[in-house]
Amino acid sequence: MSTQNQPPKTSSWLVWLPVMVFAGFIAVVAYNLRNPAEREVRSALIGKPLPEFSLQAAQPGQQGLSRADMADGKVRLLNIFASWCVPCAVEAPQLAELRAQGVEIVGVAMRDRPDDLAAFLARHGNPFSRIGADNLSTIQFALGSSGVPESFVIDGKGVIRYQHIGEIRPDQVPLILQKVKEAQQ
Amino acid sequence: MIANLGLAALWFAAALAFLQLVAGGLAVRNPGHPLQGIVRPVAVVQGLLVTVSFLILVWLFCVTDLSVALVAKNSHSAKPWLYKFAGTWGNHEGSMLLWVMVMGLAGAFLALIERRLPERTMLATLFAQAFVSLGFYSFLLFASNPFARNNPVPAEGMGLNPLLQDPGLAFHPPTLYFGYVGLSIAFSFAVGALLTREVGPTFAKAMRPWVLGAWIFLTIGITAGSYWAYYELGWGGWWFWDPVENASLMPWLAATALLHSVSVLASRNALRTWTIMLGVVAFSMSMVGTFLVRSGILTSVHAFAVDPTRGAFILALLAIYIGGALNLFALRASTISEGEQFTVTSREGALVMNNVLLSATLGVILIGTLYPLLAESLGAKVSVGPPYFNPMSAVFIIPMLVVMAIGPLLRWRRDSFARVGKMLVLPAIVTAGALALAIGAGMKVLPLLGLALGLGLLIASVLPLRGRKLRTVKLPLWGMVIAHLGVAVALIGMASESAFTREKLVAVRLGDTVQVGPWSVKLDHVSPVAGPNWTAIEANMSASYEGGKRVELHPQARSFWSPPQETNESALVTRWNGQLYVVLGEEAEDGRWQLRLWWKPFVTLIWYGGLMIALGGLLALLGRVASDIRRIVAKDKIAYRRKRQGR
Numbered sequence: 062m063s064t065q066n067q068p069p070k071t072s073s074w075l076v077w078l079p080v081m082v083f084a085g086f087i088a089v090v091a092y093n094l095r096n097p098a099e100r101e102v103r104s105a106l107i108g109k110p111l112p113e114f115s116l117q118a119a120q121p122g123q124q125g126l127s128r129a130d131m132a133d134g135k136v137r138l139l140n141i142f143a144s145w146c147v148p149c150a151v152e153a154p155q156l157a158e159l160r161a162q163g164v165e166i167v168g169v170a171m172r173d174r175p176d177d178l179a180a181f182l183a184r185h186g187n188p189f190s191r192i193g194a195d196n197l198s199t200i201q202f203a204l205g206s207s208g209v210p211e212s213f214v215i216d217g218k219g220v221i222r223y224q225h226i227g228e229i230r231p232d233q234v235p236l237i238l239q240k241v242k243e244a245q246q
Numbered sequence: 247m248i249a250n251l252g253l254a255a256l257w258f259a260a261a262l263a264f265l266q267l268v269a270g271g272l273a274v275r276n277p278g279h280p281l282q283g284i285v286r287p288v289a290v291v292q293g294l295l296v297t298v299s300f301l302i303l304v305w306l307f308c309v310t311d312l313s314v315a316l317v318a319k320n321s322h323s324a325k326p327w328l329y330k331f332a333g334t335w336g337n338h339e340g341s342m343l344l345w346v347m348v349m350g351l352a353g354a355f356l357a358l359i360e361r362r363l364p365e366r367t368m369l370a371t372l373f374a375q376a377f378v379s380l381g382f383y384s385f386l387l388f389a390s391n392p393f394a395r396n397n398p399v400p401a402e403g404m405g406l407n408p409l410l411q412d413p414g415l416a417f418h419p420p421t422l423y424f425g426y427v428g429l430s431i432a433f434s435f436a437v438g439a440l441l442t443r444e445v446g447p448t449f450a451k452a453m454r455p456w457v458l459g460a461w462i463f464l465t466i467g468i469t470a471g472s473y474w475a476y477y478e479l480g481w482g483g484w485w486f487w488d489p490v491e492n493a494s495l496m497p498w499l500a501a502t503a504l505l506h507s508v509s510v511l512a513s514r515n516a517l518r519t520w521t522i523m524l525g526v527v528a529f530s531m532s533m534v535g536t537f538l539v540r541s542g543i544l545t546s547v548h549a550f551a552v553d554p555t556r557g558a559f560i561l562a563l564l565a566i567y568i569g570g571a572l573n574l575f576a577l578r579a580s581t582i583s584e585g586e587q588f589t590v591t592s593r594e595g596a597l598v599m600n601n602v603l604l605s606a607t608l609g610v611i612l613i614g615t616l617y618p619l620l621a622e623s624l625g626a627k628v629s630v631g632p633p634y635f636n637p638m639s640a641v642f643i644i645p646m647l648v649v650m651a652i653g654p655l656l657r658w659r660r661d662s663f664a665r666v667g668k669m670l671v672l673p674a675i676v677t678a679g680a681l682a683l684a685i686g687a688g689m690k691v692l693p694l695l696g697l698a699l700g701l702g703l704l705i706a707s708v709l710p711l712r713g714r715k716l717r718t719v720k721l722p723l724w725g726m727v728i729a730h731l732g733v734a735v736a737l738i739g740m741a742s743e744s745a746f747t748r749e750k751l752v753a754v755r756l757g758d759t760v761q762v763g764p765w766s767v768k769l770d771h772v773s774p775v776a777g778p779n780w781t782a783i784e785a786n787m788s789a790s791y792e793g794g795k796r797v798e799l800h801p802q803a804r805s806f807w808s809p810p811q812e813t814n815e816s817a818l819v820t821r822w823n824g825q826l827y828v829v830l831g832e833e834a835e836d837g838r839w840q841l842r843l844w845w846k847p848f849v850t851l852i853w854y855g856g857l858m859i860a861l862g863g864l865l866a867l868l869g870r871v872a873s874d875i876r877r878i879v880a881k882d883k884i885a886y887r888r889k890r891q892g893r
Contacts, residue, residue, distance in 0.1 A: 076576040079523070083572055086534075086616070087565050092623045094557050145833055147774065147781040147805045208812070232401065 111219045112203040116193025119170040119178055126167055126193030132219030136244045138164050138237065139213040140189070141201060143171040144181035146209040152228035153185035159234060160188035164241050168192040169200050171209050212237070216244040249314050252302030253393040256343075259295035259350060260383035262288050263376045270373030274441060277366055285372050286357040292379075293354025300334075300347040303392055307334045312403055315394045316340065322403040326778050332416035338556070339392035341419055345536075346382045348420075348427040352456075353379065356431060361878075363452045364444055371438030378430055381563040389559045418474060422467035422494055426532035428460025429497060432504065436525030437571055440578045445518045446585075450511035453525070455870055457508055460528075461501045462863040468494050469856030480814035480829045482844045484743070484852055487635045492615045493535025496608055500528035503604040505863075506597045514658055516586040516594055519579045520601065526575060530568040531608070537564055538615070589660045596653030603646040610638045640692055647699045647737070650730055651706035669709050677702030689745050696741030703734035721869025729862025736855025742824075742848040753838040763845030764792045765826050767799070772830075772839060780806045782815070785830045785839065789819055801830040825849050 115127035124130075131137060140156060142149040160166055168189035170178055178192070195201060204213065204221075214223035214237070223240040225233070266288045273282035303316075307330050312318045320337040321330055335341040353375045360368060386392065435453040439445045471494065476484040485491060504524040510517045537560045588594040614630045621628045651673055655666040680698035689697070707730035711719060748763035759768045767789040775784045782802040790796045801817035819826040824847035831840030 073580065076579045079527075080569065080572040080576055083530075083568055087561065087569070089616070089620050089623055090537075090561060091558075093619050094561060147783065151781065 106205050106221045107224060109221055111215060111221060112200075114193075114200050114203060116169065116195055116200065119168070119173065119192040119194035120175050124191045126169065126191045128219060130191065131167070131215050132217070134217040135165060136217055136241050137215050138166045138241065139169065139215050140166055141169045141171060141195075141204070141206055141209055141211045141213075143173050143209050144177040145173070146171075148228040149210045150181070150185055152210050153188075155229040155231060155234050156188040157186050158231075159229075159237060162234075162238060164238070165190050169195050171195055171198065171201060214240045214244050248302055249306055249311065249393045249395065252299045252306070253391070255295045255299035255302065256383070256387065256393070259292050259299065259346075260380065260387060262292035262295065263350075263379045263383055266292060266376035267373060267380055270369050270376055273369045274366060274373055282365075282369065285369055289357035289372055289375070290354040292376075293350035293352075296343075296347045296350035300343050303340060303343055304331065304334045307331065307340075310403060312401075313396055313399045314392075315396045316392050318396050318400050318403050320404065324778060325403075328413065328416060335419055339386070339390045341423070342382065342386055342390055343392050344420060345423050345427065346379065346386060348423050349375075349379050349382065349430055352427050352431050356456075360452055362448055364442070364448075367438050367442045367444045367449065369438075370441040371434045374434035374437035374441075375431065378434065378567060381567065385556075385559050385563060389556050418467060418470050421463050421470065425460045425462075425464030425467055425494075425501075426497065426529075426536070428456050428463060429501060429529040429532050431456040432460065432501075432525045433529030433567075433571065436522045437574065439522060440571075440574050440582075443578065443582060445511075445522060445582050447512050447515050450508050450521065451870075451874075454505075454508050454512055455867060455874070457501060457505050457525075457528075458863055458867040458870065461498070461505050462860050462867065464494065464498045464501060465856060465860040465863060468498055469853050469860065472856070473853050477816055477818060477827075478813075480816045482749070482816075482827055482829070482842070482846075484849070487614070487630075487632055489538055489615055490535075492611050493531075493538055496535060496611055496615075497528055497531040499604050499608040499611070500524060500531045503601045503608075504528050507601055510594050510597050511585070514586050514588070514594060516588060517598070517601075518585045519575075519582050520598075522579075522582070523575060524601070526568070526571045527605075527608075530564075530571070531612075533560075533564050533568060537561060586659075588658070591656065591663055592661050593653065593656045593658045596649050596656050599649045600646060600653060603642045603649065607639050607642040607646070610642065611635065614638065636692060640695070644695055644699065647703055647733075650733065651703050654707075654710045654726060654730065669712065670706060673702040673706040673709075676705055684745075693741040693745035696737050697745065700734050700737035700741060703737070704731065707731045707734055721872070722866040725862045725864070725866030725869060727862070728865060729859045732855045732858025732860075732862055734855070735851050735858055736853075739848050739851025739853075739855055743846050743852065746847045747849075748845045750843045751840070752843070753834050753840050755838050760841065760843060762826070762843040763847075765789050765843075765845055766793070767826070767828065767841075767843060769839060769841065772833075775802070777804070780804045783830065783833075785841075787817070787828065789826055789828075791821065791826075799826075799828055801828045803830050803832070820850060823847055 111128050111131055113128050115129075116125050118125040131139070138159060142152070156166060166188050168191070170192055173194065173196075182189075193200070200206075204211075204224075206224075206226075208226075210228050212225040212229060213221050214225075216222050222244040223237075225237065229237055266285060269279075269281035269288065270285045273279045273285060306314050306317055307321055308327065310317060310321055310323045310330060316337060316339050320340075321333045325333070329336075333340075335344045353372065356375070357372060363371070432453055435449070435456070439449050468491075471491070472484050475486065475488075475491075476482075504521065504527075507517045507521045507524055511521045537557070614634050617630050618628055652663075652666060652670065655669055677698045680701045681694065684694040684697055707727055710723065711727055750760055750762045752760050754760060754769050756769055756771055759766050761767075767787055770786045770788060772783060772785050775782050782804040784800050784802045787799040787801070788796040789799055797819050799817040799819060802815040804813045804815055806813070814829050814831075817828045824845060827844040827846060829842040831842060833839055
C-alpha cells in the first residue's frame with residue numbers, strides 16, 4: 062500500500078460523471094415541479110349536505126342537536142367549541158355579536174363535561190340555541206374539522222355553505238354575516 | 247415612499263452586478279482592458295446598495311408598514327418587536343433579500359481586501375461572483391419582490407407562523423445564510439481558478455478563510471437549529487432527518503471535506519482538482535438545499551413558499567450555475583495538473599480517506615433526501631427516515647472516526663503505521679474497554695459503537711499536542727484539536743441520548759407525582775396564562791433529582807390567534823449530566839392531564855460538541871487571519887524599505 066498514489070484521478074469519462082448525475086437530478090426535479098402533488102387541504106364539504114348525526118344535549122334539561130334540526134329552512138351557524146379551548150373563549154364576544162345581529166347559532170361541545178360547560182357559558186355568555194355533546198369527536202370527523210373552534214354556515218336545506226377554521230376574530234364578523242346572507246338567498 | 251427607495255436600491259445593485267459581470271468578463275478575456283479598474287469598486291458599491299435595500303426592509307417591518315404586501319402578510323402590529331425585526335427574514339422574499347445582501351457584502355469585502363491572488367484570477371472570481379449574484383437579483387426582482395405594495399392598505403397584518411416566534415429565529419437563518427454565502431465565495435474562487443487555470447497554494451490560502459468562515463457559520467447554524475427543533479417542536483428529538491435539516495447538513499459535509507482538502511492544497515500543493523470539485527459541490531449543495539426548501543417540492547415544516555413558479559426559477563438558476571460549473575470542471579479538469587505526490591500512509595492519505603468518506607456520507611444523505619422525489623415521479627409515495635439514514639450514514643462515519651483518530655498523528659508525505667501505532671494504544675484500549683462494557687450492558691449497536699469510538703476519539707484528539715510546549719502551539723493546531731474533541735463530545739452525547747433516555751407518557755391528576763429516571767416530578771396545578779399574542783394553559787410542576795432540591799417547571803400548551811395555531815412549549819431542567827424534558831398535553835375527560843417526560847442523560851453534550859467544533863474552526867480562522875495580517879505587514883515593511891533605499 063505504499064505505492065505512489067494519485068488521489069481522485071481524473072480520467073476522461075469520470076470528469077463528466079458529476080455533470081451527468083446533476084442532469085439526472087434536474088430532470089427528476091423538473092418533472093416533479095410540473096406535476097406537483099396535492100398538498101393543499103381544501104374543504105371538500107362545501108356544497109355537501111350535513112352528514113347524518115344526532116347528539117345528546119350537552120347540558121341536562123336542554124335540547125340535543127341532530128341533522129333534522131338543521132334542515133328546516135333557516136340558515137344557522139354551527140360552531141364547534143369546548144370549554145377547555147382557550148381560543149373559544151376569545152371567540153365568545155364575536156359569537157354574541159353575531160347572535161345580536163340575528164344569526165341563529167347552534168353549538169357542538171367537543172369532549173366536554175356539563176359542569177365545565179355551564180361554567181364556561183356563565184362566564185362567556187351563551188349565544189347558542191342548542192348545544193349537542195360530541196364526546197367521541199364523531200361530528201368533528203364527519204365534518205372534516207381539524208380542531209376547535211370551527212364554524213360552519215349551514216343553509217335552510219342543511220347544506221354546508223362555508224367553513225371557517227379557527228376562531229372568528231372581530232374583523233371577520235362581517236365576513237360571516239355576508240356568508241350567512243349568501244346562504245339565505 | 248421608503249419602500250420605493252428600497253426597491254430602487256435593489257435595482258441599482260442589480261445593475262451594478264451586471265456591470266461587474268461585463269467588466270470582469272472583458273478584463274479576464276483581455277488583460278489590461280480599460281474596464282478592469284472598475285471591477286473592484288463596483289463590487290463594493292453593489293454590496294453597499296443591497297445592504298441599504300435590506301435595512302429599508304427591516305425598517306418597514308419594525309414600523310409595520312402595512313402598505314407593503316410582505317409586511318401585511320407576515321407581520322402584525324401586536325407582535326413583540328424582536329419578532330417584527332426577525333420577521334424580516336422569516337418569510338420567503340425577506341430571506342432571499344438577506345441572502346443577496348450577505349452575498350453582496352461578501353463580494354465587497356473580497357474586492358476590498360484580497361490582494362495576494364494573481365489579479366486575473368481575482369477578476370475571474372469577482373466575475374463569477376457577479377454572475378451568481380445576478381441570478382439571485384433577477385429572482386428577487388422578477389419572482390419575489392419584497393417591496394410589492396398593497397392597495398388598499400389593510401388594517402392589520404396577518405401575523406407570523408407562531409412556530410417561528412422564538413428568539414432562535416432571529417439568529418438561526420442568518421447564521422446558515424452566512425454559511426451558504428461563504429460557500430458561494432468558495433464557488434466563485436473555484437470557477438475563477440478554472441477559468442484561469444491558476445490552482446495552487448496561493449489560491450488555496452486565499453480561499454481557505456472563506457471556507458473556514460462559512461463552515462463555522464454552518465456548524466453554529468446546524469447546532470442551533472438542532473437545539474431549536476429539540477425544545478420548540480416538543481417531540482424530544484434533536485435530529486429528524488427532515489429534508490431541510492439534510493439541506494443544511496449536506497453543504498456542511500461538503501464544506502468539511504473542502505476545508506480539509508484546501509489545507510492539503512495550501513500546505514502541500516496536492517489535491518488540486520479535488521479541491522476545485524469540492525468548491526463547486528459545496529455551494530451546489532447549498533443551492534440544492536435552498537431549492538428543495540423554497541420550491542415546496544419536498545414537504546417540510548420549513549417550506550414556507552409552496553410556489554411552483556419560484557421553484558422553476560430557482561431550478562433554472564441551479565441548472566445554469568451548477569451545470570455550468572460542472573461542465574467547466576469537466577472541460578478544464580484534465581488541464582490542471584494533479585500536484586505533489588504522497589503515499590497512502592501520510593497525513594494527505596488520511597485526509598483523502600476523510601474526504602472520500604465525507605463525500606460518501608453526503609451521497610447517502612442526498613440519495614435519501616431525493617429518493618421520495620424520484621419515487622413520486624414513478625408514481626409511488628414513500629418517505630425515507632431514520633431506519634435508512636442512521637445505519638447508512640454510520641457505515642461511512644464510523645471508519646471516518648477511526649481515520650480522524652489516526653490522521654492528525656501522521657506526518658505529511660510519508661509515514662508508517664508502526665510509528666503512530668504506539669501512540670494509539672491508549673485510545674484503542676479505552677475504545678475496546680467501553681465496547682466490552684457496553685456489550686455487557688446490552689446496548690444497541692449504533693449507540694454502543696458511538697459511545698466507544700467517542701471515548702477513544704476523545705483521547706486520540708489531544709494526542710497531536712503530545713510532547714509540545716502548549717504555549718508555542720499555533721492556533722490552527724489548537725483549532726483542529728478542539729474541533730476533533732468537539733466531534734467526540736457530540737458523539738458521546740448522541741450515543742448517550744439514544745442509549746440511556748428514559749421516557750414516560752402518563753395521565754396524572756393535580757398533585758400526582760411521576761418518576762422518570764432519577765427524577766420525581768409533581769404536577770402542582772394548571773392555570774391559564776396570556777402572552778402578547780397567545781394564550782396558554784400552563785402547568786406548574788416541581789421536580790426533584792434523586793430527592794434533592796425541588797425545581798419549578800412551567801410547560802405550556804399555547805394557542806396563537808394570528809394565525810390560529812397550537813404549539814407546545816416544553817419545559818427543560820438542565821443539569822451537568824443531562825436534561826429533564828417535560829411536555830404538557832391535553833386534559834383528558836376525567837380531569838387528568840397528559841404529560842410526556844424524558845430524562846436524557848448527557849444530551850447537552852450534542853450541542854456543546856457542536857459549539858466546540860465551531861470554536862475549533864474559529865481558532866483556526868483567527869490563526870490564519872493573524873498570520874495573513876503579519877505577512878501583509880511584513881511585505882509592506884519590505885516595500886517601504888526598498889522605496890527608501892531606492893531614494
